[in-house]
Amino acid sequence: MTNESITQSPSDGFAVRLVALQKSFGSVRALDSLSIDIADGEMVALLGPSGCGKTTALRALAGLQQIESGQIIVHGNDVTNQSANKRQMGMVFQSYSLFPHMSAQDNVEYGLKLRSRRLPKTERSKKAGEFLELVGLASHAEHFPHQLSGGQQQRIALARALAISPRVLLLDEPLSALDAKVRSQLRDEIRRIQIELGTTTLFVTHDQEEALSIADRVGVMREGSLQQLAKPEELYYRPETAYVAEFVGLTNAIPGEVQAGKVSILNQQIDTLPGSITSGNGLALVRTESLHVIPNTSGESKVLVFSFLGSNCRVQVQLPNGSTVIAQVSNELVSSLSPGSLVDVKVASNAVFVK
């Protein structure tokens, strides 16, 4: 917090800079030289399987987790050694974290009471009321946590975190305890509120649909380090590593030979993405929706099973060489197919990652 540390660590316009964070739990590397920059007002999602270090990174930023080395800079200030209660981070936890002995209103007021002691009580309760309004629960101000549903509790927790005008909003899998419908509703609402207030946000989740749909940029983490941090479309269509290609979306691994930047699979030549192997035999990682299934009575591939997903269908197809692939197809197409139908399988022309 000294001027010295500010000059040593220029913010370069970023609201949050995590610089080479390092943390181990026993022999497990939770953070392995992790660096992330988050722009002002941006929402970044950290995505990865459990144990990849995403929650540790978020907790380190909150000040709830000590790190071994590295630097945490928020709006140009080095907060690495600052305690959690001084950092002014609004956090929403995975488990219900409302104070059970306080009403919704008191929960939201709690942070205001601590942060801005000079604020008169009427101002404070008015401000808390506004945030309850923002999350659509103004009518539940007098309810206690045990009288609220899980979704409502998380909304109040969000209001409580936002009420202190946090420098960064930290969301630690806030939706994972909720059922599917409430989850997608609240997800959209979080995004709406985040854009409305322009709060810089770090969102941690293991649900890729959640990450891709809500964030400005998504970072895929693995074993404590960042694999790729990019816009959702870029992450999806232009993965930089095999891990990202396989982790995000549903992927088929189809063997093929690489030559001169192209891979030959299913009798087609497809461009390879940067980072792929440059020659020899490899596995092309092809998305299920990039495989086109064309009914053809003299086709060489055979339909094995369907699974109906609502808006579309997934089909398992046996290729001429005996291996199977999964393709995502429209419901109309499926109606003309049955298990055992002969088909042709084509690959869409977008570039693929080959490992």
Place this chain on the structure above:
Amino acid sequence: MDTLTPAAGMRVRNLWRRSIFFVIGIFFLVPILAMAEFSTRGNDDTRTLESWKAIPSAPNLMESIFTSVQLAVIVMAGVVFVLVPTMIWVHLQLPHLKRALEAICLLPLTIPAIVLVVGIAPIYRSMYGVFGSSPLTLGFVYLVLVLPYSHRAISAALESVDVNTIAEASRTLGASSIRMIAGIVVPNIKVGIMSGAVISIALVLGEFTVSNLLNFETMQVVINLLGKRDGAISVAVSLAALIFAFVLISFLPTSNKVGNEVAEKEASTG
């Protein structure tokens, strides 16, 4: 039973419950009523409150009651200001020590009082120099004796709420460690703290073995001596002490309440 309708099954269960309650009630009530009867027994089948009236003038009795009450307050303060903060700290910061703390706190339960006294007597001898020979020094050993019960009560309360998450939430909202503990953790384990405190008071008021063996005149020791001279007075005091303990315990917020809240919460989150 399986031929019964649900309503009939409920009736049978209720009847069963009531009978158990009744039998246990008798089991506890008979001795208490007998004490009341004995302490008010006069000559030739008359009733008299003589023994009760004699309580204030019985030798050493009032002093010993005062000593016991002081001890109860000391021990309660020890539970609230030493055990509770320690347990909260271990729960939040050193969870790997939870089991060790529990084992240590349960230890007094496994050590017979006589063994404890044999071990503690030399310590008390060396303590005279520092703390004098006041019976209030019994507070130290009593605090050890109440550990198993207070620990149980407080730890049950700590486990019944997600203390770690609410503590972290209050930290991120700007609370210092002290504010976090006083404003967030303690109010949510209040029931456990009160149970722990009240149980220790009851225990201290009823303790006889250790104080007798260490030659301190607490209430129970004096009641015992008195009983050898005048049975009726000693029974009257015992009954009064018992009633006092019952009154105290009736102030205990029942752990049931916490259970209900949890059940409600589960029901509402489905």
